[in-house]
Ligand code: SF4
């Protein structure tokens with residue numbers, strides 16, 4: 001691949017409170033030869049406002065796509081929600097001429113136009129399709145063979161299949177494959193593709209926390225040493241709430257929640273400090289000791 | 297803890313003929329996302345696979361679809377439970393009739409929002425997007441900290457350009473009208 005150069009679309013959740021994901025992803029991508037260009041003047045992808053106004057979501061997403069088209073670069077996102085929205089809107093507007101004209105009528109006011117000339121990929125899709133498994137494997141200097149972990153894909157990287165369509169939503173394999181490329185074992189567990197509950201926070205915390213609790217219970221059942229996520233919202237949901245759930249429901253987990261690039265970064269020989277492990281709420285020091293000792 | 301839309305029992309009173317709007321389902325089948333609503337044959341797959349339904353006593357996607365089909369416009373749109381959907385899209389992928397169930401819910405929420413029924417979280421996010429481009433107000437501390445974290449500066453949004461693009465959006469116009477009336 002000659003053109004591993006992308007516009008990075010950060011979205012809102014990551015700069016708001018998940019810098020450990022951004023830090024580790026940038027480090028790993030740079031080492032794998034993926035060049036990132038900052039995306040000026042972007043706005044929220046639109047997804048959070050879709051429940052209130054579909055029209056507003058379409059305009060906001062199309063504005064981002066139009067900005068990327070001006071730069072002539074494809075987009076990479078770290079958030080599956082952003083990737084899904086930009087993909088979906090790109091497809092809808094390319095296929096529906098009347099709607100495209102309506103949305104472009106709005107963008108014209110700001111001197112922009114959607115043409116449908118760029119594609120959007122989530123980090124995971126870039127890793128598997130553009131960087132490639134071979135290159136990732138050859139970048140692994142310290143295989144994490146001592147680790148047994150579980151994966152959590154989250155909803156928006158999988159569903160709806162019609163728009164996202166790069167993995168099987170009922171039996172997703174990409175994240176597993178990427179985890180195993182680090183040398184770690186990826187364990188199967190109950191209800192792997194279940195929602196983390198994050199979108200219900202603020203509407204019903206009760207429902208949200210119950211869903212997160214189910215997930216942590218299932219992950220604990222198979223003795224996973226960590227849960228690996230690829231979404232800022234899923235990460236917030238588990239990492240921020242694990243201690244709260246333990247107290248509320250009288251549970252004990254102690255399961256660190258890692259961003260996939262943190263896991264990959266460790267395997268590539270980067271230090272926990274470089275990968276912002278210190279920003280995690282759930283302490284990962286036990287796991288890090290296992291990694292250091294296992295490597296001896 | 298915020299519990300703005302959970303516990304209120306949905307209206308289970310017997311249906312009166314005067315409540316029924318027979319055109320509602322046709323209106324929905326012309327809207328983007330709910331085109332296939334007439335196809336629902338009430339199998340219940342959506343509800344049985346819905347993670348929210350598992351823990352909510354009131355949220356049932358199949359019931360919402362049926363009420364919409366029947367034309368119970370006000371009952372559906374005034375119901376708090378409409379806002380509980382986590383948009384996980386499990387129902388959309390599994391509906392045997394190929395209905396985009398999650399999108400039907402979204403269409404109904406949009407209609408409720410036009411009437412002014414919107415949970416506060418959403419209002420805050422809209423205000424933030426209009427102000428900064430971001431859906432959340434990103435703390436200054438975070439923005440400053442980026443440098444010490446080795447991260448590039450956070451791109452500044454362009455609120456003027458965003459407002460221009462959003463001119464004429466129905467939902468925003470409704471809000472403006474409302475605040476003028478007050
Ligand atoms: S899964 Fe589809 S057909 Fe079955 S009840 Fe739900 S919407 Fe209706």
Ligand code: SF4
Pocket residue numbers: 342345346347348349357380381382383384385386387388397398401
């Ligand atoms: S999208 Fe909403 S209604 Fe459908 S399964 Fe998920 S939470 Fe339930």
